[in-house]
Amino acid sequence: MTMTAFAQRLAMWQARIERALAAHLPSATESPQRLHEAMRYSVLNGGKRVRPVLIYATGSALGIAESQLDGAACAIEFIHAYSLVHDDLPAMDDDDLRRGRPTCHKAFDEATAILVGDALQVLAFQVLARDPNLPSNPAARLQLIDILATESGTTGMAGGQALDLASEGQHLSLSEVEHMHACKTGALIRASVMMAAACAREIAPESATALRRYATAIGLAFQIQDDVLDVEGDAALLGKATGADQAHGKPTYPAVAGLAAAKRRAAELHAQALEELGPLGNAAQPLREVSDWLVFRRQ
Amino acid sequence: MTMTAFAQRLAMWQARIERALAAHLPSATESPQRLHEAMRYSVLNGGKRVRPVLIYATGSALGIAESQLDGAACAIEFIHAYSLVHDDLPAMDDDDLRRGRPTCHKAFDEATAILVGDALQVLAFQVLARDPNLPSNPAARLQLIDILATESGTTGMAGGQALDLASEGQHLSLSEVEHMHACKTGALIRASVMMAAACAREIAPESATALRRYATAIGLAFQIQDDVLDVEGDAALLGKATGADQAHGKPTYPAVAGLAAAKRRAAELHAQALEELGPLGNAAQPLREVSDWLVFRRQ
Numbered sequence: 001m002t003m004t005a006f007a008q009r010l011a012m013w014q015a016r017i018e019r020a021l022a023a024h025l026p027s028a029t030e031s032p033q034r035l036h037e038a039m040r041y042s043v044l045n046g047g048k049r050v051r052p053v054l055i056y057a058t059g060s061a062l063g064i065a066e067s068q069l070d071g072a073a074c075a076i077e078f079i080h081a082y083s084l085v086h087d088d089l090p091a092m093d094d095d096d097l098r099r100g101r102p103t104c105h106k107a108f109d110e111a112t113a114i115l116v117g118d119a120l121q122v123l124a125f126q127v128l129a130r131d132p133n134l135p136s137n138p139a140a141r142l143q144l145i146d147i148l149a150t151e152s153g154t155t156g157m158a159g160g161q162a163l164d165l166a167s168e169g170q171h172l173s174l175s176e177v178e179h180m181h182a183c184k185t186g187a188l189i190r191a192s193v194m195m196a197a198a199c200a201r202e203i204a205p206e207s208a209t210a211l212r213r214y215a216t217a218i219g220l221a222f223q224i225q226d227d228v229l230d231v232e233g234d235a236a237l238l239g240k241a242t243g244a245d246q247a248h249g250k251p252t253y254p255a256v257a258g259l260a261a262a263k264r265r266a267a268e269l270h271a272q273a274l275e276e277l278g279p280l281g282n283a284a285q286p287l288r289e290v291s292d293w294l295v296f297r298r299q
Numbered sequence: 300m301t302m303t304a305f306a307q308r309l310a311m312w313q314a315r316i317e318r319a320l321a322a323h324l325p326s327a328t329e330s331p332q333r334l335h336e337a338m339r340y341s342v343l344n345g346g347k348r349v350r351p352v353l354i355y356a357t358g359s360a361l362g363i364a365e366s367q368l369d370g371a372a373c374a375i376e377f378i379h380a381y382s383l384v385h386d387d388l389p390a391m392d393d394d395d396l397r398r399g400r401p402t403c404h405k406a407f408d409e410a411t412a413i414l415v416g417d418a419l420q421v422l423a424f425q426v427l428a429r430d431p432n433l434p435s436n437p438a439a440r441l442q443l444i445d446i447l448a449t450e451s452g453t454t455g456m457a458g459g460q461a462l463d464l465a466s467e468g469q470h471l472s473l474s475e476v477e478h479m480h481a482c483k484t485g486a487l488i489r490a491s492v493m494m495a496a497a498c499a500r501e502i503a504p505e506s507a508t509a510l511r512r513y514a515t516a517i518g519l520a521f522q523i524q525d526d527v528l529d530v531e532g533d534a535a536l537l538g539k540a541t542g543a544d545q546a547h548g549k550p551t552y553p554a555v556a557g558l559a560a561a562k563r564r565a566a567e568l569h570a571q572a573l574e575e576l577g578p579l580g581n582a583a584q585p586l587r588e589v590s591d592w593l594v595f596r597r598q
Contacts, residue, residue, distance in 0.1 A: 026453055032461040035453055086417060091409035110390035111464050114413065118385060119457040121417065125424045126448035129441050138437035142428050145444060149425035154325055154334055158418040162331035165410050 006289040010053065017052040018044070020070040021077060024127055038108045038116045039123075043081045045099050050222070050294065051076045051192040057286040058196035058211065061277075062203065071131030072144055072195045075124040079152050080188055082120035085113050087161060093248065124148065135199050143198045151191035160184025164250070172251040181223040181253070182216070189219030206279050214276040214287065221269035222294045227252035228262050233298065270295040305588040309352065316351040317343070319369040320376060323426055337407045337415045338422075342380045344398050349521070349593065350375045350491040356585040357495035357510065361502065370430030371443055371494045374423040378451050379487055381419035384412050386460060392547065423447065434498050442497045450490035459483025463549070471550040480522040480552070481515070488518030505578050513575040513586065520568035521593045523561050526551035530558055533597065569594040 021043055028037040052073035059069045088095040088103040089110060096106050105113035128134065128145050135141065150156060160183025167180060193215035197203050230245045231254050245252045254262040273291050277284040320342055327336040351372035358368045387394040387402040388409060395405050404412035427433065427444050434440065449455060459482030466479060492514035496502050529544045530553050544551045553561040572590050576583040 032453060032458045032465070034465065035458065035461040039453070082417075086413055089410075089413060091413060111388075112461070114385055114388060114390060115457055115461055115464075117417065118381075118420065119453045121420055122448050122452045122457065125444060126452060129445040129448055138441050141441055142437050145424060146428040149421050149428055153421045153425060154331060154338070154418045158414055158421065159331045159334065162334040162411070162414055165414075166331070166333065 006286075006293075009286065010290075010293065013053050013056045014049050016056070016066065016070070017049045017073050017077065020074050024071075024074045024078075024123070024131075026123075034108070034112060035115055035119060038104055038112050039119060041107060042085050042104045042113075042116050043078065043120065045101060047077075047081075047099060048297075048299075049077060051080055051188055053290055054189065054192040054215075054287075055196045057290045058193045059199065060286045061280055061284045062197065062200045062207075063283070064196065064199050067133050068135060068199055069196060071127050071134040072199060074131075075127045075144070075148060076188060076192050076195065078120045078124040078127070079148065079157070082117040082124075083152075083157055083161070083188075085120070086117040089113060092161075092165070093244070095244070121152075135201075140198055144195050147191050147194050147198060151187040151194075156183055156187030156191075157185075160187065167251050169249040170251060172256060174253070174256055177251055177253055177256050178220060181220055185223040185226070186216060186219035189222060190215040210276050210279045214273050217269045217273035217276060218291050218294060221266045221273060221291075224253045224262050224266040224269070225295050225297065227254050228259065228266065229298070230254075231259055266295055305585075305592075308585065309589075309592065312352050312355045313348050315355070315365065315369070316348045316372050316376065319373050323370075323373045323377075323422070323430075325422075333407070333411065334414055334418060337403055337411050338418060340406060341384050341403045341412075341415050342377065342419065344400060346376075346380075346398060347596075347598075348376060350379055350487055352589055352592075353488065353491040353514075353586075354495045356589045357492045358498065359585045360579055360583045361496065361499045361506075362582070363495065363498050366432050367434060367498055368495060370426050370433040371498060373430075374426045374443070374447060375487060375491050375494065377419045377423040377426070378447065378456070381416040381423075382451075382456055382460070382487075384419070385416040388412060391460075391464070392543070394543070420451075434500075439497055443494050446490050446493050446497060450486040450493075455482055455486030455490075456484075459486065466550050468548040469550060471555060473552070473555055476550055476552055476555050477519060480519055484522040484525070485515060485518035488521060489514040509575050509578045513572050516568045516572035516575060517590050517593060520565045520572060520590075523552045523565040523568070524594050524596065526553050527558065527561050527565065528597070529553075565594055 025040050025043060026036045028040055030036060055069050055073045055076065056066055059066065084098060085104045087093050088098060089105055095103055097103065104116055125145060128141060128148065152158060160180055163180040164184055193211050197208055197211055227245060230242055233242050235242045246255065253265065270291060274288055277287055324339050324342060325335045327339055329335060354368050354372045354375065355365055358365065383397060384403045386392050387397060388404055394402055396402065403415055424444060427440060427447065451457060459479055462479040463483055489511065492510050496507055496510055526544060529541055532541050534541045545554065552564065569590060573587055576586055
């Protein structure tokens with residue numbers, strides 16, 4: 001499969017999740033209109049949809065129909081979107097721009113942004129409890145809910161954000177930085193891959209283990225690349241100011257280990273991720289291509 | 300059953316939920332410690348536990364073992380607690396005191412309070428997906444998750460808070476005030492009763508309908524009584540400043556209809572709630588007593 005073919009598939013998945021998100025979000029013409037409008041503004045903003053793409057790519061490796069994955073893909077993107085809206089708040093990272101547009105609390109107001117995050121979080125679980133196209137087996141749905149709850153809770157994403165806030169201006173060791181990243185970003189990346197696996201009718205234990213290890217490696221590589229782009233990326237391409245981590249005194253991987261070491265570590269983790277996919281054979285090709293995209297992207 | 304017997308049962312339920320909440324909350328000695336400490340501070344604060352009590356009372360009416368209800372009772376109290384932590388934030392109601400103690404963002408900081416709310420919300424769904432004592436039937440668990448998600452989302456609690464914020468300084472009709480209350484407070488009261496019903500092995504359709512109508516009536520009565528207490532309650536008993544609604548220009552029931560009319564409406568809804576319980580017969584006695592407690596309380 002050429003890069004062009006992957007680019008087409010990526011664009012197809014991105015268009016697919018965009019339609020699914022728009023369909024699952026409450027209409028801005030229904031009460032409470034302003035809250036619904038702010039939810040749609042915060043989600044339908046041209047994001048890269050990394051987590052849904054990982055779900056579709058993992059599903060493709062496991063032979064799962066895309067229609068059975070839409071609900072899980074929406075749920076994880078709602079969780080990701082809520083975390084961005086809350087992280088951008090003045091009391092948190094205090095960011096004014098997100099993907100080239102005013103952040104939710106700038107475009108609306110702080111109270112609305114808090115509620116948008118709260119409402120997007122619960123919408124994620126509502127979709128998993130309800131979406132008629134998800135696997136009809138209730139036990140599989142419960143597993144989806146359990147994975148998403150665990151990976152977005154205090155030992156996952158929310159815990160990572162707490163560690164991140166506590167780390168500003170502190171000296172962290174590289175392993176502490178990696179642990180923070182494993183929670184803050186890695187948890188939802190792992191959730192994406194493992195939720196797709198939970199949608200499979202059956203999955204060999206060694207495949208599940210391979211996918212979990214793959215997700216852990218690629219999640220960390222992805223976050224390191226994010227931090228590298230914050231140092232040397234193009235603000236116009238990224239749609240947000242660069243240098244924000246340094247300005248906040250955040251102990252990122254490049255800040256602690258240096259830029260060259262950060263790039264080496266991302267490349268090493270990328271190679272490790274590809275190696276973990278071995279047991280899945282040729283079927284995992286989409287996941288390999290997604291991995292390249294995640295680590296070699298410029299935006 | 301005398302009032303004393305009910306008071307004993309109430310105290311027993313309150314002690315029971317306190318133990319269950321403490322057991323389900325992450326330990327403050329585990330990382331991220333500060334977040335976990337703030338979560339425990341925000342939940343284990345001597346609240347009345349109205350929603351868990353409603354779950355146990357409904358369960359008692361339906362003959363469900365209390366041990367099967369603990370998970371649902373914790374889940375709904377975590378949702379209620381998260382909503383209070385977020386509602387108290389400076390960008391929302393800006394309250395410094397809650398049950399006689401500094402609110403979460405005062406005792407900790409705003410960023411932590413935002414994360415505490417986020418983490419309590421997801422913990423609620425994690426408990427419903429995982430608690431081993433809940434009904435083992437996965438379909439019943441999914442129903443619990445669906446009820447809680449729907450009643451706390453934009454057509455329930457979060458939507459009610461959005462309407463509440465939008466209403467400050469506005470003129471609302473009585474029916475608009477009642478709609479706002481039905482979302483903001485009524486939704487979780489209804490969720491409490493209906494989640495207990497979802498834990499029953501089977502329930503007659505007319506009993507489910509009766510319970511839903513009961514919950515809608517008592518939920519509104521409860522909120523009106525809350526607003527009445529904000530006007531004429533004892534701040535020392537309540538553990539928070541009174542007159543806050545008026546200070547915020549909130550169109551509460553007493554503000555729109557007058558204090559006497561508000562009390563009459565609460566009494567009328569209370570009587571209606573008791574009437575709805577008819578089909579459940581003597582078994583519903585605990586729900587009748589809880590209703591008296593909710594509407595005749597002074598704190």
